[in-house]
Amino acid sequence: MDWDKLRIFHAVADAGSLTHAGETLHLSQSAVSRQVRALEDSLDATLFHRHARGLILTEQGELLFEATRAMTKRLDAASARIRDSEDEVFGELRVTTTTGFGTLWLAPRLPQLYEKYPDLNVELMLEERVLDLPMREADVAIRMKEPSQADLIRKRLMSVEMRLYASADYLKSRGTPQTLEDIANHRLICQNPNAPQVAVSAALVQNLMGYSPKSTLTVNNYFGVLQGVINNLGIGILPDYVTHDFPDLVRVLPELENTEVPVFLAYPEELRHSRRIAAFRDFVQDEIIARRRAERSLEVQK
Structure with missing residues (x-):
């Protein structure tokens, strides 16, 4: 099978358009189209459904795209290893x-x-x-x-603990909770318990929800939770590493225990x-x- 034709097919499948693939490959649309048709003829199969808004892979096209995607990743890996044989990091x-x-x-x-x-x-x-x-x-x-x-x-690499934090201004205006039951008088800012997250964090959210906070703000990541906290919206569940770059945050209910979350590099x-x-x-x-x-x-x- 002609690799050059496969390379062009992969670009078209990835872009979903002959024109965009041609721009990436620095080829004319007609040249790209000819190569795709030649590949379809050699395989005796239709690889794309053609319509006014672009191209959609057929079942046979999906199979071939899966193969070319795997080949491309392997080539990228080989290229990376070759580049890394040099003395400089780039x-x-x-x-x-x-x-x-x-x-x-x-x-x-x-x-x-x-x-x-x-x-x-x-x-x-x-x-x-x-x-x-x-x-x-x-x-x-x-x-x-x-x-x-x-x-x-x-x-x-390290371990992270999930803790409760609030801004000084928020606590000054709404009071500092002394017990878990006091959460009922505050707005809780946290990751949505149904969002993909570490089980330990989800368990802590579920536990605090059991104390019926006055209202909630749920966000699908901790950056959003932090923004809610520093803008005085409520008490947030955040990883302890934020305290280094945001030292003005006030820890709430410091006696609240939470299992450490391991952080891995792979x-x-x-x-x-x-x-x-x-x-x-x-x-x-x-x-x-x-x-x-x-x-x-x-x-x-x-």
Whole structure:
């Protein structure tokens, strides 16, 4: 099977349009169309349903697209390993993590990474869905539970506790709860208990809901919860790492116990020798060590 035709088919299937695929490949629409028709003739199969708004894959086209997508990911992996054989750290690094951790912890610290490796191009993929690292949907992941996928190198980075926080202005106007029962007099800001999240966090939300808060604001990520808290909307359930960059937050009901949530870094076995991965891993570890030192220093000052 002609790889060049497969490459063009893959671009068309990915774009859903002959015109857009041609722009990506720097080919005319007619040239792209001829290659697709030649591939269909060689396979004796129709790969696309054609209509006014674009192209839709047929069942046979879906099968072929799945195969070319896997081939493309393998080629990307091989290309990455070749690039990483160089002495310098450069090129694209796709990092996936949750929206909360990515926006509240990771992104604010990236200047230190870019300062050391200015030619590195980081693509942050922030979502609660667990991406398939062996299939190269991302290069490296930071997750709030140990990854279960096979063929991954994984390292536990730290532990996170979920706690209650509010702004000083909110507590001044509404009062500080002294017991869990006092939650009934406040607005609770939290992740939606039905949203994808760590079971420990969901259990804490369900527990507090049992005390019938006066009203609620539910958000599908912790960045939104934080925005609600710092804008004086109520008491929020947030990970403890936010206190480093938002020291004015006031912890509420500090005696409330919550199981620690482990944070893991993981990447595919085939990227074990990647200089980009090593650079990112070391950067994250250094930032965690710096965080711990800052916390210890703050405790001594208190």
